[in-house]
Amino acid sequence: MRREDWQERLHEYVESMRDVPFDWAANDCARFTAGAVEAVTGTKFWDAPYTTAAEAARYMENHDPREVLDALFDRVPAAQARRGDVVLVRNDDRDVLGVCTGQWSASPGPDGIVLHPTLGATLAWRVD
Numbered sequence: 001m002r003r004e005d006w007q008e009r010l011h012e013y014v015e016s017m018r019d020v021p022f023d024w025a026a027n028d029c030a031r032f033t034a035g036a037v038e039a040v041t042g043t044k045f046w047d048a049p050y051t052t053a054a055e056a057a058r059y060m061e062n063h064d065p066r067e068v069l070d071a072l073f074d075r076v077p078a079a080q081a082r083r084g085d086v087v088l089v090r091n092d093d094r095d096v097l098g099v100c101t102g103q104w105s106a107s108p109g110p111d112g113i114v115l116h117p118t119l120g121a122t123l124a125w126r127v128d
């Protein structure tokens with residue numbers, strides 16, 4: 001369930017991460033997205049047990065993020081994503097998780113937040 005002040009909390013979270021670069025140990029797309037969901041709902045649903053690209057790859061072989069999200073949230077057409085929902089977007093020819101902030105969705109990049117057109121998302125999950 002979304003907090004009453006989820007919009008303010010989501011905005012504050014995304015702003016706080018604006019200049020935080022991608023880092024497998026601290027700010028990869030899964031951690032960033034989990035932080036956004038926590039800002040919206042107040043619930044921490046996931047914490048990554050890896051710190052390197054190699055560890056992440058091994059972990060993802062057995063824990064597909066899509067399956068984790070499907071178990072927690074309802075999948076919706078990407079075109080129906082709304083602020084605070086989780087999205088899957090393409091970034092540098094890779095699928096990455098992010099959070100819908102409206103017309104744009106945010107995910108971590110090398111120099112901080114990268115914005116993607118939400119309508120370009122390939123999947124979305126409703127965060128209620």
